[in-house]
Amino acid sequence: MRELLHDLRYGWRMLLKTPGLTAVIVMMITIGVGANSAVFSIFAATLLRPLPYDKPGELVHLNGIRKQGSFQEQPFSxxxxADIRDRNxxxxxxxxxxxxxxxxxGKDGAQQIVTPVASAGFFETLGVKPILGSTFQREHEQGQSAPVVMLTHGGWQRYxxxxxxxxxxxxxLNGxxxxxxxxxxxxxxxxxSQSGEIWQSMRIKGWGARRxxxxxxPVARLKAGVNSQQAxxxxxxxxxxxxxxxxxxxxxxxxQLVSLEEKLVGSIRPVLQLLMATVAFVLLITCANVAGLLLARSAPRQKEISIRVALGARRGRILRQMLTESVLLALFGGTVGTMAAVWLVPAIIRLIPQVELAAMPSLQSLHVNPGVLAFSLGLSCLTGILFGIMPALQVLKPD
Structure with missing residues (x-):
């Protein structure tokens, strides 16, 4: 521990000797780590975090498929x-x-709002229980039944x-x-249906009752012991x-049955994977550029290192000391990069088409969480080692 503290103090002094170069390197690392942290936040929330429902792995979405022509998806009548619900x-x-x-x-006149409709059993299928009242029942679906609605928490507060x-x-609603x-x-x-704060019970009448x-x-939950192929x-x-x-x-x-997760996020997955690969490549370029700058900075220290080795200093000890400088640089840049990610995340989300964004519930309240902070810390340390190891080994090479 004493040696580590000594290395940290020594590394800090060495960084202060070249403030301009240190600032440039920190800025480069900030861009690399910040971009990776921001994209990882979205990637993890969308593709790594399970859907916010009870046992989401059991949930499937049913797509109607026209088997002739273009094999296109379509909704159900x-x-x-009802036949599949009752006979499956x-x-x-x-x-x-x-x-x-x-x-x-209302008292201020009429306004057009998003009001998704749901059948009896929809919320039960997802495993969602109301905090007040009850959910939609079969009798609410009758064409002549009185219209009923459920409110989201936001709608409850708003209205x-x-x-x-x-x-x-x-x-x-509609008079x-x-x-x-x-x-x-x-x-x-x-x-x-994320933007809707009022959910209506479906009422089957007229055009909506036609086959x-x-x-x-439709969404459904697989029976215990039934896998997706059997279903x-x-x-x-x-x-x-x-x-x-x-x-x-x-x-x-x-x-056609697909997992509910695939239905909600499948279309955005390739985009996020490509974006993650792109920012990772940017980070590798950053590491290469920083390594070049550190190599240029360390060239004048070749004589100092040779003297220390001649006086009995262990090469491993010197290597650790130089890597400590690199990791310090990376941690400074990573800290600023993580703060930049807090701003970058909503900026990237605003670039996602509204249709795609609405289908991803996990992005609605996304923020940089402890998992992302841990990712940024680990990425910063790894970055410091990557761009620091080659200059350190180059300086330590015997003449």
Whole structure:
């Protein structure tokens, strides 16, 4: 420990001897570490962190597939969704959602807002329990039933000031009086419908009740002991039955199961992987440039090092001392880079298309967390060793 403290003091003095060069190197490291830390924050939140639902690995998304022509994905009709929900043998729970908007009337007039709709069983499938009231039930889906809504935590605060007796109160949506039956927890987020603070229960009537009206997106939870391949086989068989039973509406329509995580973040994964590889390459270039600067700085110290070795100093001891200088530089740059990452993260998120961003609930409240700080610290130390080892070995080479 005493030797380490001595090395730190010695390294600090050596850095102060060349303040201009030290500042340039710290700035270069700041850019490299800051960019990597910011991108890693987004990468980890999107691809490494599990979805914020109960046992997210069991959740799947059902895509309708037109098997002829361009093999394109499409939503489900309500009758097809209901048949698969009621007749399948591979799901323990199943629900559906759809994005929509509505006119909300109030004392300041009407405004158009995002109001996603959900079926009975949707929140139960995700494992989300309301903090007040209840969730949507099958009877709410009847075309002639009175409209009911659930509020997100933000909607509860915005429209009712967080009143604990909000259940039973009403809102006017599309000219109809809608009753609040529940409030969702603050932690609830759901991809494509993230911006909606009012969830409506679906009501099946008119166009929405037709088998050839495709507007629903089903999600389901696999039964215990059923894997995704078994589930796909079971649902494909059921889709073929529906195709034979309703050839006019279901001809050429199949069902594809994907994990809910893949549905929400799959399209952004290649972009983030490419971005992560790019900033890693930038960091390698930074290390090479800093190594060149350190090598130029250490050339005049060749004579000093030779004298110390001649007087009995161990080469390993000198190597450690020089690496301590490099790691100090890297830690200074890494500290500033981490602070820069706090600003860079929201800047990068603003560049993500709104459609993609809405589908990634983990990015809605992203910040530089302890995991990212640990990544930055480790990356800084590794960077210091990478750009410091070659100049140190070069200086220590015997004449």
């Amino acid at each position: 309500y009758p097809n969704f 043998q591979v799901f323990s729970q199943m629900g559906a959602y759809s994005g929509t908007s509505a006119s909300l009337s 009712f000031g967080g009143s604990p007796d909000v259940v039973g109160k009403t809102m006017v 109809e009086l809608s009753t609040v039956i529940g409030v969702l927890p603050q932690s609830f987020q759901f991809g494509p 050839n009206a495709f507007w629903l997106n 796909q086989a079971g649902i494909s068989a059921l889709a073929r039955q529906l195709e034979q039973q309703y050839p006019d509406d279901n001809a050429g329509i199949g069902v």
